[in-house]
Amino acid sequence: MFTRLARAVLCGPALALIPLGAGAHEIVGNRFFPATLVADDPGVNDELSLPTASLFKTSDIPSVNELDIAVEFSKRITDDFALIVQPTWTHLYVPGGPLGNGASGFQNLETTAKYRVYKNAEHEFVLSVGLVAEWANTGAKSLSVDTFTTYTPTLFFGKGLGDLPDAVWWARPLAVTGVFGYAIPSRSRTIIATADPDSGDVTVDNSPNPRFFNWGGSIQYSMPYLKTAVNDLGLPDFFNHLIPLVEASLQTPVSNFAGLDNVKTTGTINPGVLWVGDYFQVGVEAIIPVSRQSGTSVGMIAQLHLYLDDLFPTTIGKPIFGGPVTPAKPF
Amino acid sequence: MRNKSIAFAFLALNASAMPAAAHASLDHSDPRVGNTVKSSPSAVTLWFTQRLEPAFSSAQVTNASGAVVSTGASVSGTVMRLGVRSLPPGTYRVHWKVLSVDTHTTEGNFTFRVGQ
Numbered sequence: 001m002f003t004r005l006a007r008a009v010l011c012g013p014a015l016a017l018i019p020l021g022a023g024a025h026e027i028v029g030n031r032f033f034p035a036t037l038v039a040d041d042p043g044v045n046d047e048l049s050l051p052t053a054s055l056f057k058t059s060d061i062p063s064v065n066e067l068d069i070a071v072e073f074s075k076r077i078t079d080d081f082a083l084i085v086q087p088t089w090t091h092l093y094v095p096g097g098p099l100g101n102g103a104s105g106f107q108n109l110e111t112t113a114k115y116r117v118y119k120n121a122e123h124e125f126v127l128s129v130g131l132v133a134e135w136a137n138t139g140a141k142s143l144s145v146d147t148f149t150t151y152t153p154t155l156f157f158g159k160g161l162g163d164l165p166d167a168v169w170w171a172r173p174l175a176v177t178g179v180f181g182y183a184i185p186s187r188s189r190t191i192i193a194t195a196d197p198d199s200g201d202v203t204v205d206n207s208p209n210p211r212f213f214n215w216g217g218s219i220q221y222s223m224p225y226l227k228t229a230v231n232d233l234g235l236p237d238f239f240n241h242l243i244p245l246v247e248a249s250l251q252t253p254v255s256n257f258a259g260l261d262n263v264k265t266t267g268t269i270n271p272g273v274l275w276v277g278d279y280f281q282v283g284v285e286a287i288i289p290v291s292r293q294s295g296t297s298v299g300m301i302a303q304l305h306l307y308l309d310d311l312f313p314t315t316i317g318k319p320i321f322g323g324p325v326t327p328a329k330p331f
Numbered sequence: 332m333r334n335k336s337i338a339f340a341f342l343a344l345n346a347s348a349m350p351a352a353a354h355a356s357l358d359h360s361d362p363r364v365g366n367t368v369k370s371s372p373s374a375v376t377l378w379f380t381q382r383l384e385p386a387f388s389s390a391q392v393t394n395a396s397g398a399v400v401s402t403g404a405s406v407s408g409t410v411m412r413l414g415v416r417s418l419p420p421g422t423y424r425v426h427w428k429v430l431s432v433d434t435h436t437t438e439g440n441f442t443f444r445v446g447q
Contacts, residue, residue: 030439231365313433
């Protein structure tokens with residue numbers, strides 16, 4: 001996810017993949033943290049994003065359109081530990097080009113192992129750690145996927161502001177989430193030899209595989225929280241399900257990028273809105289590149305996200321291992 | 332047409348006839364969350380989004396000093412009713428903790444005011 005975009009920007013192939021959040025909703029006391037679309041969120045749950053679709057223009061010159069369609073399946077092994085699998089299909093094409101132009105295929109498969117370390121209901125705080133892996137050579141060669149695996153140890157957190165004082169009651173529905181990861185390629189360099197079909201000359205491209213600091217998060221304003229925990233304003237029910245938010249997903253090269261051009265922080269800012277129900281949520285956001293190296297125009301991302309723990313609480317929506325559910329303790 | 336069918340199918344996921352049962356979240360209350368009532372209510376009523384397990388669902392009302400002013404809770408389906416003593420003007424906090432019929436536990440709290 002994060003690493004894909006950054007690496008594409010630095011190395012220059014047409015593929016410039018937008019990161020797609022591997023997240024799950026999380027309930028911490030009064031606070032409901034929804035699954036976010038771009039920046040990974042701290043949730044550990046049984047969920048299915050089917051699909052997440054994004055369309056934007058890459059940073060290449062000239063730029064090409066990129067359509068990504070991703071599926072994310074998150075499965076709890078225990079109550080606090082989940083494995084997430086996220087295949088993504090990509091279509092690259094020249095705007096206005098002939099029908100069928102461009103390249104298509106799956107990106108390298110991405111998996112995440114996430115463990116919820118700490119949860120504090122009173123202060124609406126949750127902390128998780130994870131290991132994100134993008135597996136080498138599991139995608140289509142036509143997309144010039146990486147020939148090395150990238151491992152990203154990652155820290156996730158979520159904090160609701162429900163413990164603010166009464167004087168700023170209107171700010172209590174706010175929440176922030178954050179994600180910080182360090183992307184480590186399994187090989188420090190990629191060497192590709194190419195033979196000219198006419199002359200037979202062989203050229204060798206020897207490029208470093210940079211390490212990145214991946215960072216981002218979201219700022220959310222929860223209308224459900226406003227209604228049920230702060231002030232029921234009597235709004236129409238539709239508005240009480242909305243969570244306007246702004247996400248950010250950024251990548252900063254940290255080391256091993258000597259000799260590469262465009263060594264800068266890249267990423268996107270994503271304003272949008274989620275509608276959350278009892279069993280699913282839908283979301284749509286704009287994709288705004290933070291620089292020319294991050295993209296060439298505003299794109300869009302949309303997602304349908306199913307809460308498997310609510311849809312199928314006795315089968316695939318519960319942890320594989322774990323003790324009996326702890327009942328609520330009467331006061 | 333097919334797109335419409337898909338949309339309706341997903342909307343149906345939220346219908347009350349859904350056999351599954353999601354987390355029980357607070358839907359609304361009387362007195363309303365964060366609102367002011369002129370005089371002491373005879374009870375505080377909470378409506379949840381799912382049916383509750385009465386044996387493992389409870390709530391209480393406390394005053395500004397933390398003293399409990401509710402007299403007990405009763406649960407029927409998705410509704411919980413809390414009896415309260417006569418409440419003088421002030422701010423009161425409702426703490427709730429419930430178990431939905433699919434064994435999800437949720438909790439929360441909110442305030443309302445009397446006569447201020």
